[in-house]
Amino acid sequence: MGSGSGVSCAVTLNTSLTPEQRALYQDVGQINHLLDSARTIALVGLSSDRQKASFFVAGYLKDEGYRIVPVNPKADIILGEKVYPDVASIPFPVDIVDIFRPAQEIDGIVDQAIARKEKGIDSPAIWMQLRLVNLAAAERSLAAGLTTIVDKCVKMEHGRYRGGLHFAGMNTEIISARKRKR
Amino acid sequence: MTHRPGPRKFGFETRMVHAGHVPDAHTGSRAVPIHLTTSYVFDSPEYAAQLFELKQYGNIYTRISNPTTAVLEERLASLEGATGALVVSSGMAAQFVALMTLLSPGDEVVASSHLYGGTVTQLKQTLLKLSIKVTLVDPHNDAAWEQAITKKTRALYGETIGNPRGSVLDLEKLSRLANVHKIPLIVDNTFATPYLCRPIEWGATIVLHSATKFIGGHGSAIAGVILDSGNFDFSRFPAIAAPSPSYHNLRFFDTFGHYGFLMKARAETVRDVGACVSPMNSFLILQGLETLSLRMDRHVGNAQQIARYLEQHEQVAWVSYAGLPSHADHALAQKYLPKGPGAVFSFGLKGEGAEVREDGKKFIESLQLFSHLANVGDVRSLVIHPASTTHQQLTEEELAACGVGPEMIRLSIGLENVEDLLWDLDQAFHALSRSIRA
Incomplete structure (x- = not known):
C-alpha cells in the first residue's frame, strides 16, 4: 500500500501546525499504519451535495475499498450507505472518525468517540480534516488513548502513499529509492 | 554520539535526482520511464466516471496528465517548495495558462516593465483581445506599483531576474504589496532557477518557468511550468472560488483547498487550451534537471568572470549584471540570489544610433564560440542583439521602458572553459576595432 517500507521523509507543506504539533498529530508512520489497518471510516458532516469536498473524499474512500459510514443529522442515505445522526449512534465498531465539521463542533464529536472507547465498543482514531483544527479536543483525544490526526485530508494522505496524489502533479514530499510495495 | 533518526527533510541536490520518482512496484525501473501514450485504459465504467468528475486520482488523457x-511536475514542485506543479508545452503557455485560470474579462494585472519581449506582447496585445488590461511599471518605483493597482487588479507580475537588463525584483516588498491587496504575486523564475532563488520563500504565490532554459539546459526540448505555493487564500477570488460552469458548478477552492488553483488550471484551462507537453520533452527536461545545481554553479562562476572582464574593456560602455557592485540592484541580488544572479546579462558597446547597431552586428558575426540564436540558459554560450530580435515587436517607449537600446548585446554564459570564452570576446573586440580603423 505505502511507498516502500518505512517512509521517513519530512512532510511539512500546507499545514497550520507547528513542528511540535506536527510530531504529535501528523506522524508519517502513524498515518501510513492507520490507512493500512483501517477498514471502516465514519465521515462526520458528510454532505449529500455531490460537489462538496466531503462527498469527494467519501466516494474516493469507498472506491478504495473502505466501508464508509455517513454521519449527518439531515440525511438518510448518502452514496448508498445508511446515515447515522451522530457518532454515538453507530451500532458497530469504526476505525476512524473523520471530521468535516467546524472547530467549535469538534469537542462534542471527540467526547462521543471517547465514550465509545470507555464503553468498549471500539477505539477509533480521530481525524480532523484540513483547516478544521481544535487542538484542545485533539489533546483530550490523545490523552484518552485515541490515535489523533489533525489538519490533514484523509483522501490526500491515502493518495500520497498510494501514488495517486503524485499523478495530479502534487508535491507528495516522498523521497525514496526503494520500490513501491505492490 | 547517538543520534535518533527522525523524519528527514532532504536537501536540494537529493531532491534534484529523486523527488517525484519512486521506482514502480512491477519493473523497478531506476531511470524515469517514458510513457509515450495518449490515453489510459480505465479499470471500469464507474472508475472512468469518477476520474472525469475529479473524484479519483489517475490518468485519462495526456493532454491533462501523464506519468512521465x-x-x-513533482520534482519541480519539490525544488521550488511548491504544493504542486503543472507542466505545459512552453514557458509562454505557462504564463498564459496561469493568467487564464486567474482572470476574467475586465480584470487587470500590474506587471514589471523589465520583462522578456514575448511576455510583453502576450500581456499587452493578446490579453487585450480578451479584455484584460495590463499596466507595466518600473519595477523599482514603489509608488508606481501602488498607483497602478485598482479594484480590478487580480495579480502582480514580474521576473526574478529581468530580461535582458538583469534587474532584480524586490520579491519581499512586492509580496507584501500583493498581500495588502489580497491578490497573488506571480513570479517568472526562469533566469534564476530554484537553485539560485525560490520566490515562494519570499512570499510569491505562483512561480513560472520556461523549463526550456537552465532547467533543461541542453536546449533540446521546450516546456514550461506553473507552480503554486498553496499559501494563498482564494476563498474570495472569483475565478477560483466561484462555481465553475464547465465543471458542474464545482467550487475549486472549496473542494481542493490549497490545490484548487492548480486543479482548475489543469482540469479546465489546459483541458480547453490544449497546451500540453510531450512526455518525451518531459523526460528530456528531467535529464537536465538532475544536474541543475552543478551547472548553475558553473554558469554563475563563468558569468561573473566575463562580466568583470567586460566592465574593464575600453570598447564597452556599460555592463548590466547584478553580480557586479556597479549594478543598481547589486544589494537586491546579494539578498535574493546569494549564489549569483544567473548567467544571462547584457552589455552596451560604445557609440550611438545606426553606427553602434552595425558594430553590434559585426561583433556578433565575429564570435567563434558564442552561438547567435534566440534562446538563453543553454550549456553553450549564446549571444543576441535584442533590439533587432527578441524585443523587436516592442514600441520605442516599451523598448526604453525595459532598457533595450541599439548598443545592447545580450549574453547567456554557458559551461565552456571560461578562458576560451574570454578569448572569443577578445578576438571579436579586435575585429571590431580593425573595422573601425578601416
Whole structure:
C-alpha cells in the first residue's frame, strides 16, 4: 500500500501546525499504519451535495475499498450507505472518525468517540480534516488513548502513499529509492 | 554520539535526482520511464466516471496528465517548495495558462516593465483581445506599483531576474504589496532557477518557468511550468472560488483547498487550451534537471568572470549584471540570489544610433564560440542583439521602458572553459576595432 517500507521523509507543506504539533498529530508512520489497518471510516458532516469536498473524499474512500459510514443529522442515505445522526449512534465498531465539521463542533464529536472507547465498543482514531483544527479536543483525544490526526485530508494522505496524489502533479514530499510495495 | 533518526527533510541536490520518482512496484525501473501514450485504459465504467468528475486520482488523457510529466511536475514542485506543479508545452503557455485560470474579462494585472519581449506582447496585445488590461511599471518605483493597482487588479507580475537588463525584483516588498491587496504575486523564475532563488520563500504565490532554459539546459526540448505555493487564500477570488460552469458548478477552492488553483488550471484551462507537453520533452527536461545545481554553479562562476572582464574593456560602455557592485540592484541580488544572479546579462558597446547597431552586428558575426540564436540558459554560450530580435515587436517607449537600446548585446554564459570564452570576446573586440580603423 505505502511507498516502500518505512517512509521517513519530512512532510511539512500546507499545514497550520507547528513542528511540535506536527510530531504529535501528523506522524508519517502513524498515518501510513492507520490507512493500512483501517477498514471502516465514519465521515462526520458528510454532505449529500455531490460537489462538496466531503462527498469527494467519501466516494474516493469507498472506491478504495473502505466501508464508509455517513454521519449527518439531515440525511438518510448518502452514496448508498445508511446515515447515522451522530457518532454515538453507530451500532458497530469504526476505525476512524473523520471530521468535516467546524472547530467549535469538534469537542462534542471527540467526547462521543471517547465514550465509545470507555464503553468498549471500539477505539477509533480521530481525524480532523484540513483547516478544521481544535487542538484542545485533539489533546483530550490523545490523552484518552485515541490515535489523533489533525489538519490533514484523509483522501490526500491515502493518495500520497498510494501514488495517486503524485499523478495530479502534487508535491507528495516522498523521497525514496526503494520500490513501491505492490 | 547517538543520534535518533527522525523524519528527514532532504536537501536540494537529493531532491534534484529523486523527488517525484519512486521506482514502480512491477519493473523497478531506476531511470524515469517514458510513457509515450495518449490515453489510459480505465479499470471500469464507474472508475472512468469518477476520474472525469475529479473524484479519483489517475490518468485519462495526456493532454491533462501523464506519468512521465508527473515526475517532472513533482520534482519541480519539490525544488521550488511548491504544493504542486503543472507542466505545459512552453514557458509562454505557462504564463498564459496561469493568467487564464486567474482572470476574467475586465480584470487587470500590474506587471514589471523589465520583462522578456514575448511576455510583453502576450500581456499587452493578446490579453487585450480578451479584455484584460495590463499596466507595466518600473519595477523599482514603489509608488508606481501602488498607483497602478485598482479594484480590478487580480495579480502582480514580474521576473526574478529581468530580461535582458538583469534587474532584480524586490520579491519581499512586492509580496507584501500583493498581500495588502489580497491578490497573488506571480513570479517568472526562469533566469534564476530554484537553485539560485525560490520566490515562494519570499512570499510569491505562483512561480513560472520556461523549463526550456537552465532547467533543461541542453536546449533540446521546450516546456514550461506553473507552480503554486498553496499559501494563498482564494476563498474570495472569483475565478477560483466561484462555481465553475464547465465543471458542474464545482467550487475549486472549496473542494481542493490549497490545490484548487492548480486543479482548475489543469482540469479546465489546459483541458480547453490544449497546451500540453510531450512526455518525451518531459523526460528530456528531467535529464537536465538532475544536474541543475552543478551547472548553475558553473554558469554563475563563468558569468561573473566575463562580466568583470567586460566592465574593464575600453570598447564597452556599460555592463548590466547584478553580480557586479556597479549594478543598481547589486544589494537586491546579494539578498535574493546569494549564489549569483544567473548567467544571462547584457552589455552596451560604445557609440550611438545606426553606427553602434552595425558594430553590434559585426561583433556578433565575429564570435567563434558564442552561438547567435534566440534562446538563453543553454550549456553553450549564446549571444543576441535584442533590439533587432527578441524585443523587436516592442514600441520605442516599451523598448526604453525595459532598457533595450541599439548598443545592447545580450549574453547567456554557458559551461565552456571560461578562458576560451574570454578569448572569443577578445578576438571579436579586435575585429571590431580593425573595422573601425578601416
